[in-house]
Amino acid sequence: MKKDVISSVDSRTRLAGHNRLELLVFGLGDDQLFGINVFKVREVIRCPKLTDVPKATSAVRGIADVRGHTITIIDLADAIGATRMSLEAISDAFVIITEYNRAVQGFLVNSVDRIVNLSWKEIMPPPTGTNTSNFLTAVARVDGALVEIIDVEQIFSKVVGVKEDISADVLHEVQGMAQPGSIALVVDDSLVARNQVRNTLRQMGIESVLASNGKEAYSLLRRWADSSPEQLNRLAMIISDIEMPIMDGYALTTQIRRDTRLKGLYVILHSSLSGGFNESMIKRVGADQFIAKFHPDELAHVIAEALKNRPMHLAESV
Template sequence: MSGILDTVNQRTQLVGQNRLELLTFRLIRKQRYGINVFKVKEVLQCPKLTSIPQLHRLVKGVAYIRGQTVSIIDMSLATGGSPIIDPENHFIIISEFNRSTQGFLVGSVERIINMRWESIMPPPEGTGSSNYLTAVTEIGGELVEILDVEKILNEISPVDERIRDDVLALKPVVTAGDEVRPNKVLVVDDSNVARKQVKRAVETIGYEVLLAYDGRDALNQLQALSQECDIYKELVLVISDIEMPEMDGYTLTTEIKKSSNLKNLHVVLHSSLSGVFNESMVKRVGADAFIPKFDPNELSAAVISAVTGQKS
């Protein structure tokens, strides 16, 4: 376990190289799962849990860790399996998603594997919108499932998607004599929940949304659109997640900025990843802004700023 923790502490090395480190674990079934190490703060033997009134059914209890009260989510139960019995004989993965810290109760934690995003693939067709997979990969001849943690967290604590009136008021009033502005936004995210959240926010402030499921899909769409029309008259900006199958958001941004047909597109990176390294990586790849997930007001203000030509 100490070896895993040592590797977790070195996780920022692979940022921007279209690579990731995947922490693999199992629940109480034989199936193997993975989580991006960037989202892992530490791995611990599960401490004694405290039950409090009105906990969500997926929350096993709360623990006091490093001066913070952390909700511990039973990942087996959350993915449709049986609950994990005797949690103190199992492990928790402490992670940070969408500006909050939580613990994922798992059966066992295995090892960290260095991979390329090209080896991470979207879920197989036919798995349906109700599944908890965001991607799959193969390690040693064994299928590893990468869970859509944002979907699980949104079930436990749904995000308030309402946009404040003062943000809506920022959108410029269009009159008959005004120059026609681009009105489309490309939203790129491998999480079905995240795509829908961003889509609703962008449509609420009056813009048309195009959807892409990963960086490769987004780049293909952008290249095709640039061949069909003046892309700058159609597309106001790209909002992209960072960690995605096949091509991550940093690599997507790099490809956009080095393309003669796309380089002037406004790119906002929108991710549940956190940490100081984001600021330097945003500048290194040429993105115009970074917004942590998910605040509909921040996101809407960034879209409006891009449309009006103001700095976001």
């Protein structure tokens, strides 16, 4: 592995908010290349000593002490249904330490290649019919090679499990707030993430309209503004992921705020990228809220706040 890959990870977040990203490209034991957003990566290290976790799923290869913190190490190949890494290979493997969904975990990979700088416009949805398509959010072509971008929400749902139902006491607080017929536009390139958000909205009595990237969502909103204004009147909020192919959540929000017909819509950015950077970016692009994925009770409270503020925002847009 090139030393500059490890040393440069900490300084590669400056492109976020400009519809660009940098991918850390890595391998899982064959010729296929995979990618993960550098913004989610804390560091890349040689695989440390692993301690077995009793009764863990096969993708969890153990836990490790990394700089005084106990971190779960996930075999990424196993998690996406590929060949599990052999014990012999682990000694020469790498661990990508990442922060997703407010937790730190390590992904065990065979090799780490390099960091590449791309525009989200260059990132395309994955082709259908591939064995690993359920675990991909997108693909990119880099120097003639196809790089598959991992759907981390899908992996967490399979390996770790995610709470999806609103707690009874919170549901009691938020039920009945939505006006009959209210809808929400849910924008996310991860099928699992879209369904998680849709499930929370359903429990609150709100119908979901789904889009897989910002461009698709913005096109839909413009069609509604042109020919179906009644749909905009029903639209209580937009809940959008930040990282998406073609047009990311920041760019989507910027386009909405520039459109006089849409600028009053309530926009919630919802991302596995936690931290202060996102909270400052929501102010810059004009989003109303940011919430880190995924906790249904917290999302329910943010949705409830959107429902309270919606009349004011609609009035501002007139």
